[in-house]
Amino acid sequence: MNRLMPMKEFANRRQQLISHMAPDSIAIIPAAPERVRNRDVLHPFRQDSDFYYLTGFNEPDAVLALIPGREHGEAVLFCREKDPLKELWDGFLVGPEAAVSDYGMDDAFPIGDIDDILPGLIEGRSRVYYPLGKDRDFDTRIMEWVKVIRSKVRSGAHPPGEFIALEHVLHDLRLYKSAAEIKVMARAGEISAEAHCNAMRRARRGGFEYHLEAELLHTFMTHGARSAAYPSIVGGGANACILHYIDNNAPLKDGDLVLIDAGCELECYAADITRTFPVSGRFSGPQKALYEVVLAAQYAAIDTVRPGNHWNNPHEAALRVLSQGLLDLGLLKGSLDQVLETEAYKPFYMHRTGHWLGMDVHDVGDYKVGDAWRELEPGMVMTVEPGLYVAPGNTDVDPQWRGIGIRIEDDVVVTREGHRVLTDGVPKTIKGIEALMAEA
Ligand code: GLY
Numbered sequence: 001m002n003r004l005m006p007m008k009e010f011a012n013r014r015q016q017l018i019s020h021m022a023p024d025s026i027a028i029i030p031a032a033p034e035r036v037r038n039r040d041v042l043h044p045f046r047q048d049s050d051f052y053y054l055t056g057f058n059e060p061d062a063v064l065a066l067i068p069g070r071e072h073g074e075a076v077l078f079c080r081e082k083d084p085l086k087e088l089w090d091g092f093l094v095g096p097e098a099a100v101s102d103y104g105m106d107d108a109f110p111i112g113d114i115d116d117i118l119p120g121l122i123e124g125r126s127r128v129y130y131p132l133g134k135d136r137d138f139d140t141r142i143m144e145w146v147k148v149i150r151s152k153v154r155s156g157a158h159p160p161g162e163f164i165a166l167e168h169v170l171h172d173l174r175l176y177k178s179a180a181e182i183k184v185m186a187r188a189g190e191i192s193a194e195a196h197c198n199a200m201r202r203a204r205r206g207g208f209e210y211h212l213e214a215e216l217l218h219t220f221m222t223h224g225a226r227s228a229a230y231p232s233i234v235g236g237g238a239n240a241c242i243l244h245y246i247d248n249n250a251p252l253k254d255g256d257l258v259l260i261d262a263g264c265e266l267e268c269y270a271a272d273i274t275r276t277f278p279v280s281g282r283f284s285g286p287q288k289a290l291y292e293v294v295l296a297a298q299y300a301a302i303d304t305v306r307p308g309n310h311w312n313n314p315h316e317a318a319l320r321v322l323s324q325g326l327l328d329l330g331l332l333k334g335s336l337d338q339v340l341e342t343e344a345y346k347p348f349y350m351h352r353t354g355h356w357l358g359m360d361v362h363d364v365g366d367y368k369v370g371d372a373w374r375e376l377e378p379g380m381v382m383t384v385e386p387g388l389y390v391a392p393g394n395t396d397v398d399p400q401w402r403g404i405g406i407r408i409e410d411d412v413v414v415t416r417e418g419h420r421v422l423t424d425g426v427p428k429t430i431k432g433i434e435a436l437m438a439e440a
């Protein structure tokens with residue numbers, strides 16, 4: 001295995017989770033299923049983030065059981081058996097033996113034996129943690145295993161009485177990234193930044209939006225990131241105003257901006273970068289004016305990312321700068337307080353300024369504790385992504401602004417001293433973008 005994440009990291013996480021579990025409990029976490037794309041063709045396999053977080057094990061048809069204090073070992077994996085014929089057709093399988101020797105499991109069994117073995121591991125444990133309600137089939141299987149134990153109560157078996165959503169504990173652990181995780185995320189950010197630079201260079205030759213998407217994927221894969229973390233958004237002209245535009249099939253036009261929101265996935269960690277730049281390599285006057293507002297909002301928002309501030313501070317900072325900018329340019333009328341109070345900015349800025357980032361692009365972790373916004377703490381990773389979007393049909397504003405969509409997004413980790421931007425390998429100032437594109 002050639003990967004950035006050391007194996008001991010996964011063992012540490014299992015230990016951490018176990019230390020948060022009740023002593024008489026068991027956690028049961030399934031791998032992601034394979035999904036059919038069409039007939040005999042499967043979608044590329046993507047492991048379940050929770051399962052991968054705890055195992056580093058990248059096969060379907062597997063279940064992890066964590067059993068605090070179990071005499072014969074606390075971490076038990078059920079997985080596919082070695083099978084030379086199957087491996088000849090479909091590729092390498094780890095198998096139970098190597099799950100112990102290479103993946104640090106205490107015990108491992110063939111997945112085919114799970115119905116015989118798992119009820120015995122659950123028996124006597126009063127609580128079961130599992131991803132409750134996430135997958136109906138798995139909910140049913142849990143209840144079937146419990147039923148096996150219930151059928152034996154007259155012989156003295158103790159079925160569990162409590163079922164607890166695993167994510168309460170696990171997702172809070174996932175929110176705080178370790179040094180090893182930051183390293184992988186920084187590498188994902190670096191690769192993605194290079195991909196954006198290459199797409200900017202490619203844009204001057206024109207063509208279609210998907211030509212830029214191809215450039216992104218080429219750079220991701222060249223560096224061993226085998227897929228994008230989410231479908232890349234490449235929106236030229238007014239397509240930039242469609243927040244989740246993924247058709248990517250329109251021609252690139254000289255004079256238009258193009259918005260790219262794309263990041264690679266590396267070892268199940270996402271990068272998430274947006275840049276907006278002119279196809280021609282030079283911003284027009286109105287494009288420049290709106291762009292400077294978004295950039296100032298992004299700087300102001302990033303500036304608030306530090307321990308002690310709370311989750312909503314970057315959003316509040318961005319809203320102030322964006323709203324003032326819209327007033328200054330005449331797209332809105334009134335005072336700043338009025339605009340903020342009445343949310344008059346909403347036709348131009350309708351999304352939030354970021355989200356947690358990690359193994360899922362919109363990562364897990366609570367944004368509020370009770371009624372209060374969550375305080376930022378070292379190890380949390382978030383995106384900062386303000387934007388302005390002027391709908392092409394917005395007749396309330398001067399025609400020069402219509403159809404311009406701009407977003408600027410970076411990935412930011414909270415550090416003890418403040419923050420670190422993981423995605424600064426791609427320019428975002430007008431000068432920096434125009435200089436890079438002039439090289440092409
Ligand atoms: N790329 C998805 C997002 O920016 O939230």
Ligand code: MN
Nearest residue numbers: 272383385409
């Ligand atoms: Mn994002």
Ligand code: MN
Nearest residue numbers: 261272273409
């Ligand atoms: Mn994004």
